[in-house]
C-alpha cells in the first residue's frame with residue numbers, strides 16, 4: 001500500500017499526527033447512535049438546505065428515511081453570502097429538527113457557525129456541521145473539541161487538502177477525534193457548475209488520513225440534474241457517504257432550491273446507486289481476501 005502513496009504526501013500530511021493515517025491507525029469509524037460512518041456502510045445524509053417549517057422538515061424526514069437515508073440534514077443557522085437572504089430559523093429550527101428525530105427516529109446533522117452556539121446546538125444535533133465558510137474559524141474549531149458530538153468538517157471553498165487536515169487537527173487537539181471530512185467542491189475558473197467537485201480529494205484524503213470522507217454533490221454541482229452522477233462517482237471513488245439536499249418543493253425553497261432534489265428524484269437516485277454500492281461492497285470484500293491471502297503467504 002505504501003508504494004501507492006505519493007512520497008510528497010508523507011511529508012505534507014504526517015505532521016497532522018492525530019488525523020494522519022499511520023500503521024497503527026489506518027481507518028477510524030465515527031459512531032452516530034447505531035450508524036457507523038467510515039466502516040463498510042455507505043451512509044447517506046439528506047434533507048433541505050434550511051429548516052423552513054415543521055411540515056417541510058417532517059415530510060422530508062419521512063421521505064428521505066424511506067428512500068434509505070440514515071441521517072437528516074437541515075440548517076437552522078445559515079451562513080448566507082447575502083445579508084438579504086434567508087438567515088435560518090435559529091432555535092426554532094433546532095426544535096423542529098428535534099421533533100423530526102422524535103417522530104421518525106432519524107439522526108440529525110445541522111450547522112454551527114459560531115463558538116457561542118456550540119453548547120446549544122450540541123443539545124439538539126447528533127452531528128455538528130462546520131460549513132465551508134467556517135473551516136478556518138479557529139475559535140469555533142477549538143470549541144468543537146469539547147462538544148461531545150461528532151463533527152462534519154467541510155472543506156473551505158478555496159482551501160487545500162492540507163489546510164482541511166490542519167483544521168481537523170485543531171478539533172482533534174482540542175479533544176474531539178470524532179471527525180468526518182467532507183468534499184463539497186472548490187472554486188475554480190469553471191462556471192458551468194457552482195463549484196468544481198474535486199473527486200481526487202477523496203482518494204487523496206483516504207490515503208493520507210484515517211478519517212471518514214464524504215461527498216456533498218449538491219453544493220458542488222449547484223444544479224440538481226448533476227447530483228445523481230456526482231453521487232455515483234463518490235460511491236465508486238471510495239467515499240464513505242453523501243450529504244445531499246432534498247426539498248418537498250425545490251422551486252419554492254428559501255435557499256439552494258436549484259440544487260435540491262425532489263422526493264421522487266432522491267428516491268430514484270438512491271435506487272440507481274444500488275448497483276454501484278454493490279460493486280463497492282464486492283470490491284471491498286475482494287480486497288480483504290487478497291490482503292488476507294498475501295499476509296498468509
Ligand code: PEP
Pocket residue numbers: 049050075079130131132133154184216219
Ligand atoms: C449547506 O450545507 O447548506 C452549506 C451551507 O454548505 P457549504 O458550507 O458547503 O456551502
Ligand code: MN
Pocket residue numbers: 049050219245255256
Ligand atoms: Mn445549502
